[in-house]
Amino acid sequence: IFTRLRDFIDNIANTSPARLALSAFGIVILVFTGLLSLPVSSATGESTPLYQSLFTAVSAVCVTGLTVVSTAVHWSFFGQLVILIGIFVGGLGTLTLASLLALMVSKKLGVRGKLIAQEAMNAGRLGEVGTLLRIVIVTSVVIEAALALALIPRFLMLGESFGQSVWHGVFYSISSFNNAGFTPHSDGIVPYETDLWILVPLMLGVFLGSLGFPVVMVLQQNGFNWKKWNLHTKLTIQVSLVLLVSGTVLWGLMEWNNLLTIGGMTVGDKVTHSLFASVMTRSGGFNLVDQNAMDSTTMLLTDALMFAGGGSASTAGGIKVTTIAVMFLAIAAEARGDSDVKVYGRTIPEGTMRVAISVIVAGATLVAVSAMLLLHISGASLDRVLFETISAFATVGLSTNLSAELPPSGVYVLAALMFAGRVGTVTLAAALALRQRSQLYHYPEERPIIG
Amino acid sequence: IFTRLRDFIDNIANTSPARLALSAFGIVILVFTGLLSLPVSSATGESTPLYQSLFTAVSAVCVTGLTVVSTAVHWSFFGQLVILIGIFVGGLGTLTLASLLALMVSKKLGVRGKLIAQEAMNAGRLGEVGTLLRIVIVTSVVIEAALALALIPRFLMLGESFGQSVWHGVFYSISSFNNAGFTPHSDGIVPYETDLWILVPLMLGVFLGSLGFPVVMVLQQNGFNWKKWNLHTKLTIQVSLVLLVSGTVLWGLMEWNNLLTIGGMTVGDKVTHSLFASVMTRSGGFNLVDQNAMDSTTMLLTDALMFAGGGSASTAGGIKVTTIAVMFLAIAAEARGDSDVKVYGRTIPEGTMRVAISVIVAGATLVAVSAMLLLHISGASLDRVLFETISAFATVGLSTNLSAELPPSGVYVLAALMFAGRVGTVTLAAALALRQRSQLYHYPEERPIIG
Numbered sequence: 076i077f078t079r080l081r082d083f084i085d086n087i088a089n090t091s092p093a094r095l096a097l098s099a100f101g102i103v104i105l106v107f108t109g110l111l112s113l114p115v116s117s118a119t120g121e122s123t124p125l126y127q128s129l130f131t132a133v134s135a136v137c138v139t140g141l142t143v144v145s146t147a148v149h150w151s152f153f154g155q156l157v158i159l160i161g162i163f164v165g166g167l168g169t170l171t172l173a174s175l176l177a178l179m180v181s182k183k184l185g186v187r188g189k190l191i192a193q194e195a196m197n198a199g200r201l202g203e204v205g206t207l208l209r210i211v212i213v214t215s216v217v218i219e220a221a222l223a224l225a226l227i228p229r230f231l232m233l234g235e236s237f238g239q240s241v242w243h244g245v246f247y248s249i250s251s252f253n254n255a256g257f258t259p260h261s262d263g264i265v266p267y268e269t270d271l272w273i274l275v276p277l278m279l280g281v282f283l284g285s286l287g288f289p290v291v292m293v294l295q296q297n298g299f300n301w302k303k304w305n306l307h308t309k310l311t312i313q314v315s316l317v318l319l320v321s322g323t324v325l326w327g328l329m330e331w332n333n334l335l336t337i338g339g340m341t342v343g344d345k346v347t348h349s350l351f352a353s354v355m356t357r358s359g360g361f362n363l364v365d366q367n368a369m370d371s372t373t374m375l376l377t378d379a380l381m382f383a384g385g386g387s388a389s390t391a392g393g394i395k396v397t398t399i400a401v402m403f404l405a406i407a408a409e410a411r412g413d414s415d416v417k418v419y420g421r422t423i424p425e426g427t428m429r430v431a432i433s434v435i436v437a438g439a440t441l442v443a444v445s446a447m448l449l450l451h452i453s454g455a456s457l458d459r460v461l462f463e464t465i466s467a468f469a470t471v472g473l474s475t476n477l478s479a480e481l482p483p484s485g486v487y488v489l490a491a492l493m494f495a496g497r498v499g500t501v502t503l504a505a506a507l508a509l510r511q512r513s514q515l516y517h518y519p520e521e522r523p524i525i526g
Numbered sequence: 527i528f529t530r531l532r533d534f535i536d537n538i539a540n541t542s543p544a545r546l547a548l549s550a551f552g553i554v555i556l557v558f559t560g561l562l563s564l565p566v567s568s569a570t571g572e573s574t575p576l577y578q579s580l581f582t583a584v585s586a587v588c589v590t591g592l593t594v595v596s597t598a599v600h601w602s603f604f605g606q607l608v609i610l611i612g613i614f615v616g617g618l619g620t621l622t623l624a625s626l627l628a629l630m631v632s633k634k635l636g637v638r639g640k641l642i643a644q645e646a647m648n649a650g651r652l653g654e655v656g657t658l659l660r661i662v663i664v665t666s667v668v669i670e671a672a673l674a675l676a677l678i679p680r681f682l683m684l685g686e687s688f689g690q691s692v693w694h695g696v697f698y699s700i701s702s703f704n705n706a707g708f709t710p711h712s713d714g715i716v717p718y719e720t721d722l723w724i725l726v727p728l729m730l731g732v733f734l735g736s737l738g739f740p741v742v743m744v745l746q747q748n749g750f751n752w753k754k755w756n757l758h759t760k761l762t763i764q765v766s767l768v769l770l771v772s773g774t775v776l777w778g779l780m781e782w783n784n785l786l787t788i789g790g791m792t793v794g795d796k797v798t799h800s801l802f803a804s805v806m807t808r809s810g811g812f813n814l815v816d817q818n819a820m821d822s823t824t825m826l827l828t829d830a831l832m833f834a835g836g837g838s839a840s841t842a843g844g845i846k847v848t849t850i851a852v853m854f855l856a857i858a859a860e861a862r863g864d865s866d867v868k869v870y871g872r873t874i875p876e877g878t879m880r881v882a883i884s885v886i887v888a889g890a891t892l893v894a895v896s897a898m899l900l901l902h903i904s905g906a907s908l909d910r911v912l913f914e915t916i917s918a919f920a921t922v923g924l925s926t927n928l929s930a931e932l933p934p935s936g937v938y939v940l941a942a943l944m945f946a947g948r949v950g951t952v953t954l955a956a957a958l959a960l961r962q963r964s965q966l967y968h969y970p971e972e973r974p975i976i977g
């Protein structure tokens with residue numbers, strides 16, 4: 076029976092990956108919605124309304140971190156455990172699904188440079204999906220365990236009981252590596268805003284998690300030997316670092332004198348806050364300052380960084396850094412007058428560029444339509460609506476607290492957006508790439524005037 | 527001497543079109559700034575501050591229509607005449623420059639389907655620039671005269687003196703065909719909000735002007751014989767109509783029950799208002815309702831339509847409808863799995879697509895950076911800032927009155943944005959297209975993971 080089930084899943088995964096992704100995430104979300112609706116999940120012992128439990132389940136499974144009720148206050152320990160398991164399962168699902176799709180694309184189109192230890196994949200006593208899932212689980216658990224071991228002693232030192240410390244260490248390690256942004260404390264991590272022992276592991280976890288599984292595999296096999304990295308790894312790390320540094324500098328400059336956020340702090344704390352804020356836009360979702368207290372300009376900057384997101388096949392969301400890289404490389408090629416899009420001795424095919432454009436336009440359209448709906452439903456200001464919308468689309472979880480103020484209809488819109496942002500971007504890109512075929516005949520060329 | 531000057535201009539136009547465009551527009555703007563700074567230009571006989579006269583000159587020459595002082599109240603008749611001449615000169619300059627650049631691109635890259643009666647261009651007793659300018663002037667003046675003849679009788683019937691009627695008729699005809707959006711009445715055209723005799727010529731003028739000179743030439747030569755149209759004309763007219771209709775429907779739906787705008791009107795007036803609002807986003811700039819009274823959702827819709835803009839080599843601004851068409855055709859090709867971007871039996875080359883993406887990204891970046899600056903300078907809400915920013919970039923002229931509230935620094939930012947939006951988009955696209963060259967060697971292909 077187990078063999079049959081495995082063959083069945085492998086079969087679906089290979090014939091219709093989009094359908095598999097949508098139904099798998101859908102079923103998991105329904106199960107967690109059911110669990111969170113149970114009276115035992117809430118702190119008061121009353122059953123939670125559907126729109127709240129559904130939103131929380133989507134937010135956990137899609138590793139977003141937006142909340143309509145306080146995680147620490149509303150949910151019982153059981154409820155919080157359900158959320159944590161939701162994050163864990165959702166994170167693994169995301170990594171496995173996205174890696175699987177990338178593998179299929181690379182098989183079909185013949186990608187130079189192995190994406191994911193393909194020799195390991197071809198053996199597969201468990202079938203392709205099973206093998207991939209095993210590698211993903213081992214990698215995730217090892218990293219999460221290391222993070223937890225770093226955090227637990229600190230919570231002990233801060234006077235928490237052993238049980239509490241382990242719980243908090245495990246929660247934060249899973250929440251950070253999976254870029255989930257949920258916190259088990261009612262004030263989030265604000266009380267630790269100057270505690271580097273806690274902030275550094277969180278930032279490391281989020282950054283590592285946001286690089287994506289294919290990059291982590293390459294790093295594990297080749298270390299920091301730049302020449303042995305494939306193009307995907309080079310682009311991902313480069314763009315991630317550029318966004319990290321420019322985000323830190325710009326965020327710091329914009330908030331430097333804002334007394335509501337970091338204006339009154341020491342220079343060291345200002346720098347820590349800026350770095351932390353920049354890391355968390357891609358797409359960790361923890362926050363040290365009240366996002367409503369930020370300057371409107373900083374909110375727009377955060378919007379842009381969140382929309383960009385993290386690496387492909389990672390738990391980060393957004394349109395992904397390689398998508399941005401391909402777009403900018405195309406523009407740079409255009410500015411130089413080159414007919415090929417070249418980088419690091421490689422040509423990026425036209426088809427890849429068109430997939431990138433499609434992903435960007437689809438993302439922008441999703442955000443624009445959702446923002447219009449939420450403007451209409453909430454009557455809130457555009458900057459807050461846009462912030463919450465992009466945070467949901469890119470599964471970031473930074474919030475101006477608009478989610479908690481929305482009526483049920485708005486909550487459903489945001490939940491749908493998180494789902495679309497999580498599953499949609501990945502499957503869209505793969506589906507497009509898999510459809511590419513060469514043509515037997517060509518029409519003559521004609522250029523419309525542009526600009 | 528005249529022959530020498532002509533050769534000199536032809537020479538610059540052919541070697542460095544971008545520099546010609548920037549310096550020509552720059553000089554014209556400085557002249558008009560000087561004229562508007564004269565005491566005789568203002569109604570009170572006092573000299574106008576530099577930032578106000580510069581902004582007005584840029585707004586007129588770049589055919590935008592944003593104002594920091596009321597055109598009807600602040601300026602004397604002489605000042606208004608200067609503005610009108612600025613619009614006329616700026617409109618002709620825009621059409622000539624953009625057509626010239628399109629001609630150069632088509633010559634260099636060999637475009638199928640004549641763009642602009644090229645046989646007429648090759649003769650040219652006046653030189654290429656002169657011939658083009660002559661055709662542009664004749665076409666513009668004929669259309670503007672027809673519009674003025676339609677409007678003057680109506681102003682006479684409404685009880686204005688003959689002189690007044692002619693002045694208003696001429697002003698509105700030039701302002702509408704050049705997509706300038708300036709009005710000589712202190713209430714703008716709001717008093718005529720149900721007067722179809724005035725609204726219809728205005729809409730026709732704006733729509734015709736927004737198609738662009740190359741399309742008008744094709745229509746003049748081939749009429750509505752679809753089969754004889756070139757690809758540029760087909761795409762421009764098709765996308766313009768799609769935007770016009772969808773803009774009308776969405777604007778109408780969003781404002782239908784808004785008592786501050788059209789909520790209290792008859793169904794007929796609601797439809798007229800919706801159609802008018804939709805036409806004016808591309809990029810006429812006349813308004814019948816207070817733009818601040820519109821729903822935030824409608825403002826976002828207007829933002830999107832304004833950013834899209836009108837046809838290439840037209841007096842409309844924005845990223846241009848063919849740019850959008852090329853991007854969507856690329857996405858559609860991707861969704862179908864085609865390796866070529868095909869439409870109407872023609873293939874659109876990869877280079878054209880990359881120019882389109884570059885124009886879109888450059889425009890979005892300009893808007894984002896300017897919006898951040900203005901948010902910081904003005905402290906106004908994001909929806910108003912974004913609206914005014916996009917209106918300036920796309921030289922639309924619809925306004926939430928933010929321009930008039932800005933301190934001088936903000937006024938200069940908006941003026942620079944109008945200039946960049948007017949001259950920048952056009953020259954960028956041409957410069958990129960002209961740089962395209964084929965390559966002698968190719969690197970191997972490698973695909974990063976997208977999405």
Ligand SMILES: [K+]
Nearest residue numbers: 139254360471
């Ligand atoms: K997150």
Ligand SMILES: [K+]
Nearest residue numbers: 590705811922
């Ligand atoms: K205008």
